[in-house]
Amino acid sequence: MADQNQEGQIREKIRKRTVSKIWHCTQRNILKGCRQQLTEAERKVMSDWIMKVLPRRKMCSTKRLAKAVAGPETAADLVVYLWAHDEDEMHPRMRLQLSLLLLILLYNGLRPGEFMESVHYPDSNEGLLYGDFVLILVRNAHRDDLRWLLEVRLRNRKWRRHDEGLNEWHLLKMDSRRPHLCPVSHYIGLALADNALEGISSVSELERVRLSDTAVSTRISCKPEMERIPVIRRMTEETRRQVSADKIIRYDAFKDMLRRLGARAGYTIRLTPYQFRRGHANILDSAVTPAERRQRMGHVDDTALNAYISQISGVDTQAIIHGEAQEQDLFHKARSISSWQDFGSSSSSTWQAGLERKVKPRRDALKQFREESASRQTHTIIPLDDVNEEGLPPGSDGLIVPFERPAPSVYMRAILEAESDRKQIVGFMDAQPSSLEARISPFVSLSSTFHNETYYPRTRPDRNGGCPHCMYKGPPSSKPKSSAVTAFKLHLLQCRLKADAKLLDSSTNNVGQPQRCAWQCCGYLFTFQKGPEHKKFDMDHLKRHIQRACSQADGRMACLWTDCKESVPDKSRLESHLAEVHCGTSREHTAKIEYCFQHREYYSSKAAWSAHCTQHLKDMGDKDLFCGIFTRREIVICAGICIFCIGDQSLSATQRFRQFSAWDDLKLHVEQHMQNFASRICPHPRCTTNLSTKGDAQDHFWNVHGMRASKTQLNK
Numbered sequence: 001m002a003d004q005n006q007e008g009q010i011r012e013k014i015r016k017r018t019v020s021k022i023w024h025c026t027q028r029n030i031l032k033g034c035r036q037q038l039t040e041a042e043r044k045v046m047s048d049w050i051m052k053v054l055p056r057r058k059m060c061s062t063k064r065l066a067k068a069v070a071g072p073e074t075a076a077d078l079v080v081y082l083w084a085h086d087e088d089e090m091h092p093r094m095r096l097q098l099s100l101l102l103l104i105l106l107y108n109g110l111r112p113g114e115f116m117e118s119v120h121y122p123d124s125n126e127g128l129l130y131g132d133f134v135l136i137l138v139r140n141a142h143r144d145d146l147r148w149l150l151e152v153r154l155r156n157r158k159w160r161r162h163d164e165g166l167n168e169w170h171l172l173k174m175d176s177r178r179p180h181l182c183p184v185s186h187y188i189g190l191a192l193a194d195n196a197l198e199g200i201s202s203v204s205e206l207e208r209v210r211l212s213d214t215a216v217s218t219r220i221s222c223k224p225e226m227e228r229i230p231v232i233r234r235m236t237e238e239t240r241r242q243v244s245a246d247k248i249i250r251y252d253a254f255k256d257m258l259r260r261l262g263a264r265a266g267y268t269i270r271l272t273p274y275q276f277r278r279g280h281a282n283i284l285d286s287a288v289t290p291a292e293r294r295q296r297m298g299h300v301d302d303t304a305l306n307a308y309i310s311q312i313s314g315v316d317t318q319a320i321i322h323g324e325a326q327e328q329d330l331f332h333k334a335r336s337i338s339s340w341q342d343f344g345s346s347s348s349s350t351w352q353a354g355l356e357r358k359v360k361p362r363r364d365a366l367k368q369f370r371e372e373s374a375s376r377q378t379h380t381i382i383p384l385d386d387v388n389e390e391g392l393p394p395g396s397d398g399l400i401v402p403f404e405r406p407a408p409s410v411y412m413r414a415i416l417e418a419e420s421d422r423k424q425i426v427g428f429m430d431a432q433p434s435s436l437e438a439r440i441s442p443f444v445s446l447s448s449t450f451h452n453e454t455y456y457p458r459t460r461p462d463r464n465g466g467c468p469h470c471m472y473k474g475p476p477s478s479k480p481k482s483s484a485v486t487a488f489k490l491h492l493l494q495c496r497l498k499a500d501a502k503l504l505d506s507s508t509n510n511v512g513q514p515q516r517c518a519w520q521c522c523g524y525l526f527t528f529q530k531g532p533e534h535k536k537f538d539m540d541h542l543k544r545h546i547q548r549a550c551s552q553a554d555g556r557m558a559c560l561w562t563d564c565k566e567s568v569p570d571k572s573r574l575e576s577h578l579a580e581v582h583c584g585t586s587r588e589h590t591a592k593i594e595y596c597f598q599h600r601e602y603y604s605s606k607a608a609w610s611a612h613c614t615q616h617l618k619d620m621g622d623k624d625l626f627c628g629i630f631t632r633r634e635i636v637i638c639a640g641i642c643i644f645c646i647g648d649q650s651l652s653a654t655q656r657f658r659q660f661s662a663w664d665d666l667k668l669h670v671e672q673h674m675q676n677f678a679s680r681i682c683p684h685p686r687c688t689t690n691l692s693t694k695g696d697a698q699d700h701f702w703n704v705h706g707m708r709a710s711k712t713q714l715n716k
Contacts, residue, residue, distance in 0.1 A: 012061075013058075013059070013060055013061040014060050014061065015060060015061045015062075015063065015064075016050065016051065016054065016055055016060045016061065016062050017064070019050050019054065019060055020047075020050055020051070023046060023047070023050060027043070067275075067278065068269055068275050068278075069275060069278045069279050069282060070271065070275035070276045070278070070279045071279040071282070071283070072106055072279065072280075072283065074267075074275075074276070074279070075102050075103070075105060075106035075276055075279075076106070076181060077265070078102055078261060078262070078265060078271075079099055079102050079103065079106075079180060079181060080180070080405075080429065081261075081264075081265045081405070082095060082098060082099055082102070082261065083095075083099065083180055083422060083425050083426050083429075084405075084408065084412075084426045084429065085265075085405055085408060085412060086261070086264060086265075087264075087411060087412055087415060088260075088264055089632055089633075091235065091241070091243065092419070092421070092422070092445075092446040092447075092448065093190075093193075093243050093446060093447050093448060093449060094235065094243065094257075095422070095446070096186060096189065096190070096443060096446045096447060097190075097232045097233075097249065098254075098257055098258075098261070099180075099186060100183060100186040100187070100190070100232065101115075101116075101232060101249075101254060102258075102276075103181065103182075103183040103186065104183065105273060105276035105277065105280070106181075106276065106280070107172060107183060107280075108152075108170055108280070109276070109277045109279075109280025109281060109284070109296070109297060110154070110277070111157075111158060111274075111277065111298070112251045112254065112255075112273045112274070113156065113158075113251065114127075114154060114156045114157055114158070114298075115127050115128045115154075115156075115232075116128075116232065116248060116249050116250065116251055116254060117248050117249070117250045117251060118156075118251055119250075119251055119252065125230065125246075125247060125248050126155075126156055126248070127156070127230055127232070127248045127249075128152070128230065128231050128232065129227060129228055129229060129230055129231065130191065130194075130196045130222040130226045130227060130228075130229050130230075130231055131153075131221075131222060131226070131227030131228065132152060132153040132154075132155065133150060133151070133152060133153075133187060133191075133221075133222065133231070134150075134151040134153075134219050134220070134221050135148065135149075135150060135151075135184075135188070135197070135219065135220040135221075136148070136149040136150070136151055136217055136218070136219050136220075137149075137209055137211060137217060137218050137219075137220075138216065138217040139211055139215075139216050139217065146210075146211065147173060147174065148173070148174040148184055149171055149172065149173050149174070149184075150171070150172040150173075150174075150183065150184045150187055151169055151170075151171055152169065152170045152171075152172065153167055153168070153169050154167065154168045154169070154170065155167055157298045158298055160298075168295075168298075170296075172184055176432065176433075176439065177432055178428070178429075179425070179428045179433060179439045180425050180426075180428045180429055182439075185439055185440055185443055186443055187231065188203075188206070188440050188443065188444075189440055189442075189443025189444045189446065189447045190231055190232075190443070190447045191222070191231075192206075192440070192444045192447070193444050193447030193448055193449075194226070194229070194447070194449075195223075196222045196223060196226040196229065197220055197221075197222060197223070198220060198221055198222060198223050199220070200220060203436065203437045203440045203441055203444060204437060206436065206440070207435070207436045207437055228246075229245075229246055230246070230247070230248035230249070232248065232249050233245070233246070233247055233248055233249060233449075234247055234248065234249040234250060234253055241450075242449055242450050243449040243450075244449075245449065251273075254273065255272065255273065258271050258272070258273060259271055259272075277297075280297075281293070281297055284296060284297065407621070411624075411626040411630060411638055411706075413598070414597070414598045414630065414637045414638035415630075415632060415637065415638075417598060417599060417600060417637065418454075418600070418632055418633075418635070418637040419632075421442040421445040421446050422442070422446070424441075424442040425442050425443075453633075454632075454633040454634070454635055455489055455492065455635065456489060456492065456493045456496070456595070456600070456635060457600055457601075457602070458496055458602075459489070459492040459493050459495075459496045460492070461474055461488075461492065467488075467491060467492055467495055468495075469495035469496070469498070469499050470495060472488075472491055472495075474488045475488055482634055485634040486631055486634045486635070486636070489634055489635050490636065490661055490662070493595065497592075497593045497594075497595060497602075500593045500602070500604070501592050501593045504593065504604055517541065517542070517545075518561050518562040518563075518582070519542070519545045519560055519561055520545075520560045521562065522545070524541055539575075539578075539579060542575070542578045542579075542582075543575065545560075546571050546574055546575055546578070547571075549571070549574065552567070555569075556568060556569055557569070557570060557571055557573070557574045559574060559577060559578070559582075561578070561581075561582050561607065563607060563608070563611055564581070564582070564607050564610060564611055566581070566610050566611070566614055566652065566653055567614070568652065569649060569650055573650065573652070576652070577610075577652055580606070580652070581606040581607055581610050581652075581654075582606070582607060592606070594609040596612060596659075597636050597637055597638060597639040597659060597661065598616075598637065598638055598639070599612075600637075606654075609654060610652070610653055610654050613653035613654050613656070613657035614653040616653075616657050617646075617653060617656060617657065620685070620686060621686070624686065625684060625686060625687060625704055625705050626638070626705060626706045627640060627641045627642070627643050627646070627684070627705045627706060627707055628640055628666075628705065628706030628707055629660065629661065629662075629663055629666065630706075636661045639659035639660055639661055640659070640660035640661070640663070640666040640707075641657065641658070641659065641660070642658060642660070642666070642669055642670060642673070643670065643682075643683055643684050643701060643705055643707055644670070644673040644677075644683045645658060645673075646683075646684065646685065647683040647684050647685045648683075666707075670701075670707060674694065674697070674698075677694060677697065679691075680692065682697075682700060682704075684705060687704065687705070689704070
């Protein structure tokens with residue numbers, strides 16, 4: 001029989017609790033359909049048969065589903081991961097809304113149906129609306145300062161829905177030290193973007209709000225026309241690029257978003273909203289009175305708390321017997337979901353088992369998502385050296401995540417460069433912003449409901465949607481394919497590079513001034529006439545510098561040209577470098593502009609581009625193993641790098657850091673290397689994996705470095 005607590009899972013025996021639920025539903029149906037109520041004796045006979053006879057005859061299962069508990073450290077970790085480490089593409093407002101939903105679970109411990117559309121009330125559009133929020137500026141009695149509070153009205157609590165007399169209010173305060181964990185900052189950003197506040201349209205206006213000498217507080221509510229508009233809304237089903245203007249997010253969508261986020265963050269157990277409610281109840285149980293806990297959790301009596309307590313006992317009896325202080329933080333971690341973390345992979349046996357219960361199309365889609373996420377996974381556990389006995393950093397306030405994630409990879413750093421507002425929020429984790437405007441502005445920018453088009457710097461189509469430099473027409477405006485939009489934006493970038501190069505070459509020729517040698521500030525005046533004899537004369541001068549150059553301690557030769565950091569293996573490579581990069585004195589050479597996809601910057605000289613590539617190679621860390629192409633919103637923000645070229649020390653920095661913006665070009669280039677690949681060690685300079693066959697190399701290049709290559713070319 002199907003177990004109703006699992007999604008389509010068939011068990012050998014039905015659970016006792018499931019039979020009990022079916023019996024209670026049957027009683028309600030009898031009362032509703034037949035207008036009859038069973039007697040007390042009849043109900044007792046049936047209950048005894050279910051609770052005693054069936055288990056004794058082994059006709060049902062007495063097993064109990066383990067109820068995981070997600071403590072505050074888990075919610076805080078997910079918020080930090082969502083902003084600073086999540087490489088999955090998401091609408092900016094949906095990321096902000098997901099962060100706010102996690103904070104609501106963290107600080108309020110609500111049931112999902114109390115703040116979003118429940119499956120029991122489909123199409124009701126009920127949840128937290130703008131009319132349920134009131135901003136309060138209050139004078140702090142203990143200090144001579146003003147504090148912002150957020151009053152939240154709960155209209156849809158269990159057993160109290162549709163009864164305004166039983167409404168409940170929660171208060172949240174603005175946290176200036178941790179804006180990324182502050183629900184008030186999230187709400188203000190959403191409200192200002194929706195123009196929902198009465199008399200306030202910008203952060204600067206909110207910052208100018210003051211209290212009179214006699215007033216204790218002032219309140220800012222929403223506009224009358226915004227009272228029925230949900231704060232947290234879902235994506236439109238038509239375009240999937242725009243957030244709905246008036247439709248609230250559904251529980252099923254939030255549950256799926258939370259489950260996927262947990263898998264990407266390295267949790268090997270499936271995350272559900274109710275796990276955070278249990279964690280919230282456990283925290284309240286030791287901090288407030290039973291009456292306050294019942295009121296906060298919306299419970300009728302104290303018996304409901306038994307379902308929220310973990311089945312794993314958290315009592316340190318060894319410490320009690322020996323007269324020592326209990327290691328409560330250690331036991332709390334073992335009881336909570338934070339112990340189910342594995343950052344070596346984004347997938348796990350539990351996650352995979354859950355997917356096997358889905359229908360095949362959905363299972364295949366989630367399997368592809370999991371594989372793509374695992375191929376880019378760069379997170380591993382890093383042990384903390386400076387921790388106290390409880391496993392927390394010194395000075396921890398209890399909400400700090402009890403582990404440290406590694407620094408963002410080059411892949412993640414490229415994402416943050418493209419998403420500047422998100423980068424500011426990540427910066428809040430290290431430095432406290434000084435003003436209210438600095439704390440709120442990035443949240444306002446991310447709250448736009450429409451996903452604006454993103455282009456490369458200084459590249460925009462003309463008014464007809466085509467290329468302003470040539471006759472190339474852009475993709476159709478109505479539902480264009482993502483690949484076509486990506487190709488068109490790359491075309492705009494290439495035309496911009498060519499136009500800038502022609503302009504630079506033209507302006508240089510018009511000036512007509514010769515170049516001076518910048519080798520250790522030599523100052524020699526090069527010739528600028530056309531012809532190979534002048535080029536040879538310039539190189540003869542540079543060869544004299546090369547002959548007198550000394551090698552470094554590692555045997556390599558350093559280019560001493562001003563602002564050049566290139567290092568080459570020998571003098572012959574140094575001569576080639578000088579001829580290619582610095583000896584651009586004859587006017588027969590055309591200027592070339594380079595563009596760095598990761599830093600979104602243009603470079604107009606060969607020397608500057610060479611120095612930039614050299615710096616890229618120096619900054620490469622042990623976790624920067626991703627070499628594939630990464631696109632975000634139809635633009636390349638992390639270009640592909642050949643895994644063979646980047647590990648070839650005999651090449652120049654510009655050759656090693658050659659960028660590929662199209663997968664076809666990168667695949668063709670890598671396959672040419674693979675035909676002559678004989679080494680059994682990964683060619684990447686930061687990877688030492690042993691590769692037994694070319695097939696293993698292909699799998700390793702894709703799973704670890706994100707490189708694609710045709711299997712037919714590898715002779716597996």
